[in-house]
Amino acid sequence: MKDIINPRLLLIPFFWVVMSALPAGMMVWMGEKSADEVFNFVVHVTPKLLVHITLVVFVFGFLTKRLNKHVPWNSRGPLRIFLDTLMVVTFSVGMIVTLTPHLKVPAEMRFAMPFIVHTLVMVIIEMVLIYEDKKDLEVEVQKMEKEHIASKYNALKQQLDHHFLFNNLSVLSSLIYEDVDRADRFIQELSKIYRYVLNIKEKVLVPVKEELEFIDSYMFLLSIRFEEGLHYQQKVSEEVKEWYIPPLSLQLIVENAVKHNVVSKSQPLEICIRQESDCLVITNTYQLRKEPNMASNKTGQAHLTEKYELLSGELPTFYQEDGKYIVTLPLIKEPKY
Structure with missing residues (x-):
C-alpha cells in the first residue's frame, strides 16, 4: 500500500x-x-x-x-x-x-x-x-553508517588476516633467494595493497581506476604464489575508470574465485575483468574444489549486494554459465554519498 x-x-x-x-x-x-x-x-x-x-x-x-x-x-x-x-x-x-x-x-x-x-x-x-x-x-543514513563501519572493519580484517600475511611472507621468503628483482617488486605491490586498504577506510565509493590498480597488485601477488596456475586479464577503458565502485568489491570476487576453484598448472584458473555497458564483468573458469569445506555461505555476496542496494539501487548479479562463473558489478557515475 x-x-x-x-x-x-x-x-x-x-x-x-x-x-x-x-x-x-x-x-x-x-x-x-x-x-x-x-x-x-x-x-x-x-x-x-x-x-x-x-x-x-x-x-x-x-x-x-x-x-x-x-x-x-x-x-x-x-x-x-x-x-x-x-x-x-x-x-x-x-x-x-x-x-x-x-x-x-x-x-x-x-x-x-x-x-x-x-x-x-x-x-x-x-x-x-x-x-x-x-x-x-x-x-538510510543510519543504516549506511552502520554498513560503512562494518565495511571498514571487514576490509581491514580480510586484508590484514594472518593467513593472507603468512602466505605472502612465505612466498617472499622463498622468492628472495630465487629472484631479487621479483622479490623487490613483490614487496612494493604488497605495500600498495596495505596502503590502499588504509586509504579507503573512510570511503564509501572509490574510482574504478583506483580499485583496478589495487586488484592488479593483488593479482600480482597471487600470480607469484600460483605461477602458471593463474591467468589474469583486465580490459577496461579509460572512460569507465573515472566512474565509481564500492571499495574492495573486486578483491572479494577474486578471493572467492581462488578460494573455491582448482588453481593448478594442469587446470589453470582464468580470471578476466572487462567492461560491458555500464557494468564491470568479472569471469573465472568454474572448476570447483571437491573438498567438503569448500562450500560457500555466500556472506560476501550478500554483503556486496546490500552495499549496492544502499548506494545505487542497482544490484550485482552472480551466475554460472558455459563453464564460467560470472559476476556483474554496476558502475556508479554520480556518487550518492
Missing part, C-alpha cells in the same frame, strides 16, 4: 470532516443556520464531498510520489509548479461542475472554495511526503 500511496494521507479526508463540522456547529450555535439546514447539508452533500476529497487525496498522493521521483523540485522546479497547478485546476473545475451547484453559498465561494480546498490538500500532501522522505533518509 505504501508503494502506491502513503497511508498517512488517508487521514486527510477524516481531518476535513472534523474541520467542516466545527463551522457548521458554530453556525447553528450563533443562529446563522438552523439545525435542520445543517443536518440536510450533512446528509446530502457531505458524503459526496468526502468521496471527492478521498479520491483527490488518493490521486494527488499517487501522482506526487511519482513526480517527486521523476520531476523533483530541486532540479525541475518550473515544470513541477506547472504540473501541480494543473492537478489543482483540473480537480477544482471538476468540483465546480459536479458538486458546488448543490451548495447554497455565494457564487464567489462556489468558485473559490474548490481551488482553496485542492490547494490546501496539495500542500498537506507535499508536507507529509517531505516528512516521510526525511524520515526514510535518516534511516
